[in-house]
Amino acid sequence: MSSYPRRPPLGVLLLLAFGFVLLAGIGLTLPLIVSLAVDAPVSPWGLLWMLLLAYLIFTLTLILQHKQAAWMLGLGLASLSVPIAVILFFWAGLIGGLVGAILAAGLFWSLRGAAVRAWFREP
Numbered sequence: 001m002s003s004y005p006r007r008p009p010l011g012v013l014l015l016l017a018f019g020f021v022l023l024a025g026i027g028l029t030l031p032l033i034v035s036l037a038v039d040a041p042v043s044p045w046g047l048l049w050m051l052l053l054a055y056l057i058f059t060l061t062l063i064l065q066h067k068q069a070a071w072m073l074g075l076g077l078a079s080l081s082v083p084i085a086v087i088l089f090f091w092a093g094l095i096g097g098l099v100g101a102i103l104a105a106g107l108f109w110s111l112r113g114a115a116v117r118a119w120f121r122e123p
Helices: 010-039 044-064 069-079 081-110 114-119
Strands: none
Touching: 010 044, 010 069, 010 081, 010 114, 044 069, 069 081
16 A cells, blocks of 8 residues: 555645636636637737646646656746736735735745655656
8 A cells, every 4th residue: 555645735735726727717718819819820829828728737637647747847837826926916906916925925835845745756
């Protein structure tokens, strides 16, 4: 029997929740990107959205499979909270920026523990 934890640590759960919320947000804005493709089949916004979508799906899949590479990709996923904090600052002022900064700090802080590193055990 394996000595690895069956339940993911809080940092992994927080990262998965953040990733799935981003995935849902991209899914909701996808009709806008598709409507832009009518005018120009290859647009910068379309390329950005497709790259972000591919990165999210790949990272979330590796996290769920406990792969070692998912830890570094998870840090990259957590770094997406920094531009979100800036966007929240411009949309909602100081309160929005504070919420975004707390989200970013919480994501990075929760990924530092040894339990999180132990979760990513598969080569």
